[in-house]
Amino acid sequence: MTSSESNYSNIFQVDGIHLRIFEPNFIVLPIPENRSDSSISVEIVEIKVYLINNTPNPCHLNPNQSLIPDLLTSNGQVLQGQITLDEPVDELQRNIPPQSGFGIWLRPFVSNLAQWLKRSETRVFDPRLINSGLRIPFTLALRLIWQNNHLQLQVINSPNSLSRIFRFLDKSWFFNILQPGSYQLRFIWGNYGERESSSDPQTRETVSAVQLATQFVNLRLVEPVGANNSATQVDGIRFETLIPERLLTLPEKKRGVKTLMQLGIGITNNTSTLVRFSFFATLIPQLVEANGQLCLRSYFRRVTKRRLAYNFPLVMPGEHMSLFPYASLSWYKHDQFALTIDAGDGGYWRFEALKTATYQIHFIYNNKNATEEIYNRESMNTNLVEAIWMGMVSTPTVEFRLIKA
Structure with missing residues (x-):
């Protein structure tokens, strides 16, 4: 068991921090028709991923880290995903319903913040802190589109107030040249690209992608019938x-x-x-x-x-x-x-x-x-x-x- 000491001298157990896809183990998406305007795909499936703190103490999240999709073929081959760093937020993202669970963790978070301020007036509000027993929900959308006659899976993050804290949460990921068939999908929490060091003591000792990974769910892409x-x-x-x-x-x-x-x-x-x-x-x-x-x-x-x-x-x-x-x-x-x-x-x-x-x-x-x-x-x-x-x-x-x- 590993542990890290935060700036508030609190200890949290890394193996008590969990990521979980809160959906069935089996997700099926119909493949859209390959037309000249098929980049406008309307079959969207929303999924929720929860980051849960089951430790007795608060923990911090690194703002340089985010949810990273991991897609495998049926024979275990890892497909390389790409992130749309330079594109503006897709209009689709603006209409993904707000994360209803956000208020669930925000209310007790603010309540605990008031207690912390009573104990120490010098403490500063830190929205990256997850208090003990709380969970943060992330809403993502899965969408299949055709690009240059190649089937593409997009994983679109829902932008909300959290995206101001974690800079990759308003970006989308995509996987190219897919075929009908079975895949496995999961998410990890980590840095996009090379890991970045931080001088901030609150983010230097944080949860890494190695400890945080969701379970795999089965993803099936099928041709429509009927x-x-x-x-x-x-x-x-x-x-x-x-x-x-x-x-x-x-x-x-x-x-x-x-x-x-x-x-x-x-x-x-x-x-x-x-x-x-x-x-x-x-x-x-x-x-x-x-x-x-x-x-x-x-x-x-x-x-x-x-x-x-x-x-x-x-x-x-x-x-x-x-x-x-x-x-x-x-x-x-x-x-x-x-x-x-x-x-x-x-x-x-x-x-x-x-x-x-x-x-x-x-x-x-x-x-x-x-x-x-x-x-x-x-x-x-x-x-x-x-x-x-x-x-x-x-x-x-x-x-x-x-x-x-």
Whole structure:
């Protein structure tokens, strides 16, 4: 066990600092069509990485270090990633939802800061300090695009206030000349390029990339299938974006007036065994404008629902099932409208500032748990549901148009 002494004479154990990808072990991305405008890819998958301090003392992070993606082929070959140091922040990055967990660690951090100031008025606020028991979330986006007829994977960091502290957090990484198939992805915390020495005693003894590395997750790149390439199939299970009506009339500009919208996901079990799925807060919608710009998405929850048996359906071999969560269009303000989609757990997703235009939508099925406890209304007890299909799968986008009445 190794340890380092900080400037505040506190000891932390390096093996108590962890990086972890907080997603399923299996991530599936559909490969976009190779077109002249395919650099505008709209199938984006967001993942979260947590840096966790499980030691009894605070630790410091080096501002010269950042998250570095590590991509391996199925035979273990390491692919060389490149960083876009000289490019401005991609417009896509500006629309990645803010890291909701940031406030979780910030509030106790500020509270602890007040206590430190009481003990010593000479201490200075240091946002690079992670207090004991806290975790910092980082939101990243995975995107496949075509560049010069070569398939490229981009790993895009979400810019926020942390990027002012860690200078590489607003940059994106890319891996060139990929093929359909299986890969392994992880992240390490370290310096980009050669290690830099620092005269700052608070950053000289810090966590290094050797100690900090996430687990590997399996990444599968697949060609879309089905009519109009609207489905992603993996290991015999097909996930498809469903929108029966592609031309939708906007409601009146009155409060409370809504237009119901039928959109959802279809799952076909092309295997020889029955498969169980979870639809309890596992479907994440993503809406995109015609120019490839992501529409800002918000999540709200006013009530909490119990997990019930119907949230975890079984799909028999050869069977197809469709799920259409409650979705509606309503007037927002001026000439703008909002799309609301039920999340299944008592909350809902909301896209605002919509107007008469063409949009594309797709879903991300994201289930992290193989077992769940469900509530039995008759016995008023809980039962255990097991063998739920786990993974993160992005469906291809489907286009629809909003028009005036």
